[in-house]
Amino acid sequence: MIDYFxxxxxxxxxxxxxxxxxxxxxxxxxxxxxxxxxLKKRRHxxxxxxxxxxxxIVEPEAQFIRKVNSQLTVRSSNSWQPKSILNIxxxxxxxxxxxxxxxxxxxxxxxxxFGSIPGMYEMIxxxxxxxxxxxxxxxPLSFILWLFGPFQLSHWSWISGIAAFMIISLIYLSWLIxxxxxxxxxxxxxxx
Amino acid sequence: MSxxxxxxxxxxxxxxxxxxxxxxxxxxxxxxxHHQVIDVVYRISGDAYLADEAAQIAFIxxxxxxxEYQFHSNFRNWLYRIAVNSALDILRKxxxxxxxxxxxxxxxEDNADMxxxxxxxxxxxQKAVLALPEASxxxxxxxEYHGLSYREIADTLDISIGTVMSRLNYARTKLAGMxxxxxxxx
Ligand SMILES: [Zn+2]
Numbered sequence: 001m002i003d004y005f006x007x008x009x010x011x012x013x014x015x016x017x018x019x020x021x022x023x024x025x026x027x028x029x030x031x032x033x034x035x036x037x038x039l040k041k042r043r044h045x046x047x048x049x050x051x052x053x054x055x056x057i058v059e060p061e062a063q064f065i066r067k068v069n070s071q072l073t074v075r076s077s078n079s080w081q082p083k084s085i086l087n088i089x090x091x092x093x094x095x096x097x098x099x100x101x102x103x104x105x106x107x108x109x110x111x112x113x114f115g116s117i118p119g120m121y122e123m124i125x126x127x128x129x130x131x132x133x134x135x136x137x138x139x140p141l142s143f144i145l146w147l148f149g150p151f152q153l154s155h156w157s158w159i160s161g162i163a164a165f166m167i168i169s170l171i172y173l174s175w176l177i178x179x180x181x182x183x184x185x186x187x188x189x190x191x192x
Numbered sequence: 193m194s195x196x197x198x199x200x201x202x203x204x205x206x207x208x209x210x211x212x213x214x215x216x217x218x219x220x221x222x223x224x225x226h227h228q229v230i231d232v233v234y235r236i237s238g239d240a241y242l243a244d245e246a247a248q249i250a251f252i253x254x255x256x257x258x259x260e261y262q263f264h265s266n267f268r269n270w271l272y273r274i275a276v277n278s279a280l281d282i283l284r285k286x287x288x289x290x291x292x293x294x295x296x297x298x299x300x301e302d303n304a305d306m307x308x309x310x311x312x313x314x315x316x317x318q319k320a321v322l323a324l325p326e327a328s329x330x331x332x333x334x335x336e337y338h339g340l341s342y343r344e345i346a347d348t349l350d351i352s353i354g355t356v357m358s359r360l361n362y363a364r365t366k367l368a369g370m371x372x373x374x375x376x377x378x
Contacts, residue, residue, distance in 0.1 A: 010361050014335070016342045044375050045368050049321070049336045052314050055234035057227065059244050065222050068251045072215055 005035050013042055094172050101165075207267060211258050218258070221267075222251050228338070229271050233279040235333040238322040246282050250275035265347055269340065273348045276330055283326065313374065320370040328363035331356055 005028045011017045012025045029035055057064075203224065209217035229250060234243035253274050261270055321329060330349055334340040340348065345356045368375060 007361060010364060011342070011357060014342070014360075016357075041368050041375055042364055045364060045371065046336060048313075048317060048371060048374055049332075049367070051310070052235075052317050052321075052337075054227070054231045054337075055240055055243060057230065058240045061223065061226070064226055064244070064248070065219050068222050068248055068255075069215060069219055071248075071252050072218065072255050074213070 001034060003032065003035070005029075005032065006038055009035060009039050009042060013039070013046070095176075098169060098172075203267065204263070207258070207261065207263075210255070211261070218255055225268060225271055226251070228268060229275045232272055232333060232338060233275050235321065235337055236276065236326070236330055237279050237283055238318060242279070242282060242286070246279040247275060249282075250278045253278065266344065269344050269348050272334065272338070272340075273350075276334075276348065280326055280330070316374075317371065320367055323370065324363050324366060328359040328366075331359040332363040332367070335360060 005025055008017060008021060008025050012022065017025065029039065203221070206217045206220050206224075210221060226247060230243050230247040233246045233250075234240055237243055237246070250271065254271055257274075261267070321332065324332065331345055334345045334348060342353050342356045345351075346353045349356075351359075
């Protein structure tokens, strides 16, 4: 009757079994009459199926190619790129955040340099207060400046800040590389 | 071997050109592959005209999606995938696939003389293949007539290797049952 090895016969016939299992199947075939008969039947079936010849083409080749060609839309080499950028844009949100953080850092550093010039800091502050900006209130902008900018120097050392920043960037970057690789390998089968 | 390799390079060249929008290069690819693509569809659908139509649709789709092809898989198998999906789409719209248990394969007992007739035998084999559910039919066609490996079939039909194996086992068992008269002959 049907046993475990009967189910392996197809893969055995198609040479799709790992060598270790091939050996087991061959060993089993020596003693199991049912599997022997089943294997013979399947070999014969495959021969029988191969008797059906390929289709006789109903349409001349030139006509077929002409028909296909007449329906092709003109495609420039990069017409697909905007779509592919759109497809991946959400993955780029962390990149955007990193760029934003870098921007805030550089603005803070520049403002620090300006601040070190006597009188300059007071001048900028003065300008801000004339347009209604008050540093004593914790609005979002000053909060971000406080978090990322030179204001944090007093309670968080540069080294630990940069180290944390780099570790997070590296983790994100490696994740991005893995994702990008998978995206590229899977993509050509995804759409059709 | 070296001839094979340069032919492969030539195909790659054509694909790259076609990806950049070269319709003539794409025409060359159609010339190279359309017989095989039509044959796959024909064996799955059993209808020469449907095969021709589905193959045309498949090549037009292939042109549209060609820039997304990245040489990770065999180009022929990539075309097969598009063609099989197009054919199954058309089949689903045009006629419901007959249930395997409802299909009567000829009247073998009545025509004992004709069993020896090769033409008749081929007709019966074709009918038996067409009586399979489309899922296992596609697997058997890609395996027996186009020699794809289990991995390639799995990629082409977007199923797991385990599913390929179970569908193949199912198809061969069913076919052996339907074609028992021929198999017992020898
Ligand atoms: Zn056995």
